Amino acid sequence: MDLLALADFNLVARFGGFGKAARATGRPKATLSRRVAELEADLNLRLFERGARTLKLTEEGRALHTRTSALLTEIDETTKAIASMGHNPRGTLRISAPLLFSQTALGRLAAGFVAQYPDVQLEITTEDRPVDMVEEAYDLVIRVNPQPDESLVGRVFLRDRQVVVASPDIQWPTGNGAVPAINRVSAGRNDIWNVNTVNGQVKLSTQPVLSLSSFLMVRDAVRAGAGIACLPLSLAIPDLLAGTLVHWGDVDGQETALWALYPSRRLLSARVSAFLDYLKATFPNGTPEELAHYIDQKDDLGIMR
Structure with a gap:
């Protein structure tokens, strides 16, 4: 045959x-x-x-x-x-990754990877939708809290959680009052937020004033004082440390895990193995603080990223 x-x-x-x-x-x-x-x-x-x-x-x-x-x-x-055997994996490595991780960390991470493995041609596309790895010919996908898939295996390389933040000028509402809030479009509208504070869980009444499509837009709007917002802790840490944002509490049940997924085959290409090892070396503990530090690092030219 x-x-x-x-x-x-x-x-x-x-x-x-x-x-x-x-x-x-x-x-x-x-x-x-x-x-x-x-x-x-x-x-x-x-x-x-x-x-x-x-x-x-x-x-x-x-x-x-x-x-x-x-x-x-x-x-x-x-x-x-x-x-691809040996110390220098070679060939094309196609990766699909979510928008926020791509915007904040993946460009610099990809540059470091190809500098270490110059024989690998790295192709990364950014999209939040689930992709079919086989039909769309991806070698690896990065996803946030992916649905179980028997055809894929993988590992968590970063964990994060959602926090409620606000400009220092915005005060906690009194009585039954509602506080202006900035929502992500994909999250839908939810006027009551369950927030875990130092004094226990509270139900926070909100009045949506903005619906934005990306976390970076939400962060910029909350910095400008438009309202409170839910942000990944890794994205909020620099502002919390600088005092430009205030931590009101954690969103109940909103922990996230960033997974690197690949087809469940007995043989894993050296390119994929090398990228997985590079992720592990870059984020050895996989904490929000580690990701925040990586995003906020200066490059070799001393320019804040």
């Missing part, structure tokens, strides 16, 4: 069509079609039912895809691992 033809068959099966597979992989559609036809001829089996606008696996095609896709993945990972 021609392994190249089998690999092309699995590409078409995975993406659900010749055109989709060609666009996703950059392979010519005609080549994929020819290879699949050759495989069908070699096996004397029809692997796809071809309609005018649809393409469906036959029962035999589904069985072949199920039994060979994992094997081909294993072969691919084996060859990549062998090619």
Whole structure:
């Protein structure tokens, strides 16, 4: 059996069509079609039912895809691992990461990684949506509190928590009064915040005055005195230390964990292993204070980041 033809068959099966597979992989559609036809001829089996606008696996095609896709993945990972062996991992490493971590830390972290591993071509895209690692060809994804996924494994490399902060000019509300609040759009509207303070948990009545799409925008607005806000502790620490923001308490139940995830394969490429080790070396304790210090460090030119 021609392994190249089998690999092309699995590409078409995975993406659900010749055109989709060609666009996703950059392979010519005609080549994929020819290879699949050759495989069908070699096996004397029809692997796809071809309609005018649809393409469906036959029962035999589904069985072949199920039994060979994992094997081909294993072969691919084996060859990549062998090619990347040694002290200098090489090749392309594609990573998807969330917006806030990308904006505050990942640019500098990526620069340090490629300086240490110059044979690795690092590609990072920023998005908060869940991505399909296999179909979108990512080697590693970084996510905040990800949903369980049996196809992925990973490790926590940073932990954080949400804190309620305000400008020193804003006073704690008295009685049943509400305090102006800045919300993130994705968090939705919640007028009652459960806040853990030094005196115990309290219910804080708020009046939303702003809805913003990023934590950096929220931080700038709360600095300007527009209202109270929930921020990751790592993002708030510099202002809390400087006295430009005041800590009102912690948001109840809002602890977060930043995970590095990768497909659950027996063989892990040297590129991914090197990046995981680099994350661990950069954040050995994985605390909010450690991340805040990293974000606020001066670079070699003495410019505050």
